[in-house]
Amino acid sequence: MDATDRGRLLSGAHHDPHALLGAHPVAGGVLFRVLRPWARTVAVVVNGLRTALKDTGDGLFSGVLPFDAIPEYTLSVTYGSDAYEVHDPYRFLPALGELDLHLIGEGRHEELWRALGAHPMTHEGVLGTRFTVWAPNAQGVRVSGDFCHWDGTGYPMRSLGSTGVWELFLPGIGEGTLYKFDITRPDGTHTLRADPMARRTEVPPATASVVTRSSHVWRDEEWMAYRVNRPLHEAPFSVYEVHLPSWRPGLTYRQLADQLPAYVADLGFTHVQLMPVAEHPFGGSWGYQVTGFYAPTARLGTPDDFKYLVDALHQAGIGVLVDWVPAHFPRDDWALAEFDGRPLYEHEDPARAAHPDWGTLEFDYGRREVRNFLVANAVYWCEEFHIDGLRVDAVASMLYLDYSREPGQWAPNEHGGRENLDAVAFLQEMNATVYRRNPGVVTIAEESTAWDGVTRPTDDGGLGFGMKWNMGWMHDSLVYASKDPVHRKYHHNEMTFSMVYAYSENYVLPISHDEVVHGKQSLVSKMPGDWWQQRANARAYLGFMWSHPGKQLLFMGQEFAQGAEWSEAHGPDWWLLDPAYDAEPDHRGVRNLVRDLNEVYRSEPALWERDTDPAGFAWIAGDAADDNVFAFLRFDAEGSPLLAVSNFSPVVRHEYRLGVPDDVAGWREVLNTDLTRYGGSGVCNPDPVKAESRGAHGRPTSVRLTLPPLATVWLRPA
Structure with missing residues (x-):
């Protein structure tokens, strides 16, 4: 053998070991x-x-x-x-086809996970595993793992041309094998890296990738057929947000499948939203610093175990959303950062690559292979795990070149603006691809600015999301609710301003984990007054939230008025629901309310059918600041109304007159957050309320209601 070839082969820097071996x-x-x-x-x-x-x-x-x-x-x-x-691994032809390589080179391989990574297979009649990795800057790449005592010298991979893909078929290697890629950098040094496309990983803090194949047999055909029946923005959509590792600490995916679907179904939520499940090294990041974008975290089980959980939720009639984090990734030296010795997944400009807030790296959305990696990842979760929706984290940080940056720390785009045009194109491609391939799936943007067209279709210049978190509503309404009732009249517009822009996007109203952690207090603890008033305020707020245009999201623990902030170390304070402790019931009462809110909500199309149609809403009393009262109508597709009234004052308001539609003779309560079974005082309108031919609020007909203290009531035509 030529001495140069021998040296390159032994040092792991040869591009074509099959020519020598x-x-x-x-x-x-x-x-x-x-x-x-x-x-x-x-x-x-x-x-x-x-x-x-x-x-x-x-x-x-x-x-x-x-x-x-x-x-x-x-x-x-x-x-x-x-x-x-x-x-002999070196007697086999490449196990990756020309079409795969062509699509990878174009950045258009929508099923990238089938081409890259580790795949058990039969190749040329022999059982083994095909290893492939994208590392265009590497001098050479070797497969290393437990099968060779982590010495990859004997397993150099071959380069498959200009695509930057390296490949090796290893006979006899199968499911459960631990592996990494030993990459020779351009400077000749070595780095041992986990597979970016690994579909299974070791349990952290271990960092190896694991060869896997799926044997799960799906049993959710009925759900998958059902979910395409109605667009979600025109359907009931009530979401329970869950941090799986701490919902019931210690439970595996399969144990969660025995408990979570029944709990969520009992409360009447239509969907769960799972905080990030993709693999991450630091549990304290809650999953928002991802290293294994294609692997469910091994902390709770295998990929098939996670499929089992999703399947169980679907069979219980519950949709599954997951938090997806394409905005950044951590700098761990065994993961994506400078993967092959040079910036690869991150931008080559260090100022563009460094995320200013989180000490992480931002993806280079202008590189076609990186964009392909992320678009295919979104498709992967929807198709391989039957996920019903992706809540896309930190969209604002992707959209703006000057996000959290001072003047001089960023450069404008080619048009002189601050928009990240590469990120815009990526988000449009991701949304268009996911919706084209997966009918019934929804994408939801966590986007905190006034960016125009987040939920507008991509063919009309929008980003193409199905929904957007309404961060403005969340912030303003919590500011109002946290004020003492005597001061609320000065903040009345905090509750009404959301209707100025309510139809600019398709909105979700989020009371998420972000609002009940890091010194922000739990929902009930944000409320003013003594314990009775705090709970009453929280119940009234939830009633207002469920009747406001937009969908609802509530984080775990808030459904039973947990007083403490959420901690990922121990999760919700389930002991608060023990009847021996909660005799009144204080906490079980709030949970009873959430259950009834969901039940009535799902049965009343007026509350969800026209969420994105301005004709589905009308103010009755939007200016009753001195009374701390808000009253409005919601209409279903047939024009049938529901009357929602919130009294954020701690006094009973007797014979409170409100103008109502003149074609309704009487109204009856269908929900009242002050009922004793919720922990309230029991003030209500027990009998149907007759309409009177007396004008009020610009309407010729009105009703006189009894408004309970710190409460929301809903009424339907009797």
């Missing part, structure tokens, strides 16, 4: 060359006959055997006193 016709026969470090002997086995190869040093064995053509052969390799008969 394996079997090759030469003058006088066939040359067999094998690289097996630490082997004592290597022999070629043909038709049961063994011929020893010569040890040429450094783990290389070779010999010319008198064959006219390359025969079917295996290798007999001896380590110590043990001999193993194995297939």
